[in-house]
Amino acid sequence: MLRTLLFTAFLGIVFFIAEHLGGKDLLHTEKWTVLAFFFCLSLLQHRLMEYGFRNQREKFIEFYLTATVIRLLLGIAFVGAFLYVGVAQIQRFIITFFALYVCYTCFEIYELYSNLRRDLKS
Numbered sequence: 001m002l003r004t005l006l007f008t009a010f011l012g013i014v015f016f017i018a019e020h021l022g023g024k025d026l027l028h029t030e031k032w033t034v035l036a037f038f039f040c041l042s043l044l045q046h047r048l049m050e051y052g053f054r055n056q057r058e059k060f061i062e063f064y065l066t067a068t069v070i071r072l073l074l075g076i077a078f079v080g081a082f083l084y085v086g087v088a089q090i091q092r093f094i095i096t097f098f099a100l101y102v103c104y105t106c107f108e109i110y111e112l113y114s115n116l117r118r119d120l121k122s
Contacts, residue, residue: 001046007107008039028089028096037078038104041071045108075101
């Protein structure tokens with residue numbers, strides 16, 4: 001969970017630096033909201049994985065797939081809510097959302113892989 005916080009802080013610093021170095025046109029104005037959304041999703045998924053791995057190792061795959069589907073559905077609902085409200089610069093919003101989705105997905109796969117590899121060695 002600490003790694004998730006550090007990863008989010010790293011992305012926040014990247015956003016802050018990009019904004020001050022003239023990258024305002026690359027990122028949507030709602031980037032902080034999207035970052036907070038992915039942070040919350042990542043914490044939720046981390047908790048589900050921790051519970052699935054600790055209590056019911058034989059059902060870990062089901063927990064992982066369930067968490068992934070929940071994450072996908074919540075992501076679709078999040079984008080849908082912003083589109084319904086009428087967010088400005090829709091393409092930039094979706095690109096920002098998708099870029100963060102890919103970043104967090106890669107991060108979570110790396111975390112899961114490193115945890116599973118550590119548990120297989122012991």
